[in-house]
Amino acid sequence: MRSRLHRAWSRLALAALVGGTALATAPQPSQAATIVYECRSSSTSCISFSGYAGRSVWGYPVNRSGNNCTNYVAYRLARNGVAQQSGLGNGGSWAANAKRRGFRVDRTPATGSIAQWNYGSVYAPSYGHVGYVEEVTSSYITISDSSWSGGSYRWRIPRGDRNWPDSFIHFKDMRYQPPKPGAFVKVRETGEVYRLVGQAPVFVSTWAAFGGAKATHLLSSTALASLPALPANGTFIRGGQRGEVYRVVGGAPIHVSTWSAFGRPQPYTTVDQVAIDRAGAGGRWNHLRATPPEGTLIRGAQRREIYRIAGGSPVYVSTMANVGGAAPTTTVDQVAIDRAGSAVRFNHLSHQPRDGSYLRGGTTGHIYKMRGGVAYRVTSWATVGGVKPTTVVDQVAVNNAGITNPVKWSHIKGTRTL
Numbered sequence: 001m002r003s004r005l006h007r008a009w010s011r012l013a014l015a016a017l018v019g020g021t022a023l024a025t026a027p028q029p030s031q032a033a034t035i036v037y038e039c040r041s042s043s044t045s046c047i048s049f050s051g052y053a054g055r056s057v058w059g060y061p062v063n064r065s066g067n068n069c070t071n072y073v074a075y076r077l078a079r080n081g082v083a084q085q086s087g088l089g090n091g092g093s094w095a096a097n098a099k100r101r102g103f104r105v106d107r108t109p110a111t112g113s114i115a116q117w118n119y120g121s122v123y124a125p126s127y128g129h130v131g132y133v134e135e136v137t138s139s140y141i142t143i144s145d146s147s148w149s150g151g152s153y154r155w156r157i158p159r160g161d162r163n164w165p166d167s168f169i170h171f172k173d174m175r176y177q178p179p180k181p182g183a184f185v186k187v188r189e190t191g192e193v194y195r196l197v198g199q200a201p202v203f204v205s206t207w208a209a210f211g212g213a214k215a216t217h218l219l220s221s222t223a224l225a226s227l228p229a230l231p232a233n234g235t236f237i238r239g240g241q242r243g244e245v246y247r248v249v250g251g252a253p254i255h256v257s258t259w260s261a262f263g264r265p266q267p268y269t270t271v272d273q274v275a276i277d278r279a280g281a282g283g284r285w286n287h288l289r290a291t292p293p294e295g296t297l298i299r300g301a302q303r304r305e306i307y308r309i310a311g312g313s314p315v316y317v318s319t320m321a322n323v324g325g326a327a328p329t330t331t332v333d334q335v336a337i338d339r340a341g342s343a344v345r346f347n348h349l350s351h352q353p354r355d356g357s358y359l360r361g362g363t364t365g366h367i368y369k370m371r372g373g374v375a376y377r378v379t380s381w382a383t384v385g386g387v388k389p390t391t392v393v394d395q396v397a398v399n400n401a402g403i404t405n406p407v408k409w410s411h412i413k414g415t416r417t418l
Contacts, residue, residue, distance in 0.1 A: 072146035092119035092128020112174030209240030239273030250292035300334030311353025361395035373413035
């Protein structure tokens with residue numbers, strides 16, 4: 001907090017200190033060319049991603065625009081579940097006062113810790129300053145903060161910079177907290193853009209999917225890696241280019257041909273259709289899977305039939321007792337099951353288990369190797385080079401292989417002995 005205050009604000013600051021609260025003025029870093037400001041605003045807009053709305057927390061004051069460093073970090077601490085910590089004073093007093101209250105204070109930054117600058121520091125020589133540590137990497141940290149005579153900010157500072165905080169206060173360290181679901185984020189180190197589906201990042205290959213470029217929130221590759229790898233099970237997404245809707249099952253997008261399968265239209269997040277079509281292709285595309293994981297149980301909404309994923313294909317389950325007993329299922333559009341593998345939008349399920357996958361009959365223990373949709377009985381592991389991973393399926397589905405009507409049995413073409 002710098003000393004260059006308007007006289008009116010100086011009088012307010014004195015009055016506030018007498019009353020036991022604290023004000024913060026805009027830090028003006030000395031030789032701060034290495035500090036990179038990613039957002040600067042006279043309002044609270046740069047910190048609104050956190051839900052901050054400029055209201056007083058724990059008795060700390062705010063200026064006419066809702067800004068003040070101590071109030072903003074008090075808001076973030078309260079949001080993280082920290083018990084009320086009133087009366088910590090100006091930013092320059094926070095480290096000493098927090099330490100007296102039993103909180104750890106050191107020189108090691110952590111996500112969710114409070115960066116603190118002492119009175120007389122290079123960065124904030126007047127009243128000191130506090131900010132919230134959003135990210136920690138091996139080369140820099142990022143901070144969001146607020147200032148009484150300035151505004152709101154998001155910025156990063158490299159390790160070793162002369163404006164580096166004097167202390168870090170560990171009230172309650174937290175994992176990286178991304179912006180709100182649906183936000184677009186850009187990775188500083190690579191320039192890659194993702195859209196958050198819940199908290200999971202789905203790659204954006206073109207802004208055309210969203211009708212043009214959108215505002216992005218910068219984050220580090222370290223923060224990106226800390227996010228959930230895949231959208232939550234049951235999430236609905238919509239491909240921007242073709243308008244197709246999918247339900248995420250075990251990380252894989254399963255096509256929705258009609259909302260009637262789910263009773264009514266459901267909330268969804270629009271994503272780049274390319275990310276759906278290239279799901280599981282590696283690297284940036286791996287925030288969606290090509291097919292649900294082996295053993296996943298799905299239920300067709302229209303006929304209420306249950307299937308188990310084996311070799312990427314839905315294999316019918318006549319009774320759950322045949323595959324180990326009751327277990328959770330995810331409801332999908334039955335059309336996606338019946339038309340599995342028949343078109344691009346249906347390719348996140350294979351109609352028959354992929355070649356080289358192995359099935360095990362749940363009630364018989366019989367092993368089958370899939371080739372060309374046919375289940376070849378394996379009487380000895382030696383014939384296939386040793387023991388292989390298997391997926392337990394309903395033996396009844398194997399026994400009924402080759403039946404095409406009803407369609408539920410058509411996911412295995414036939415059986416033979418290897």
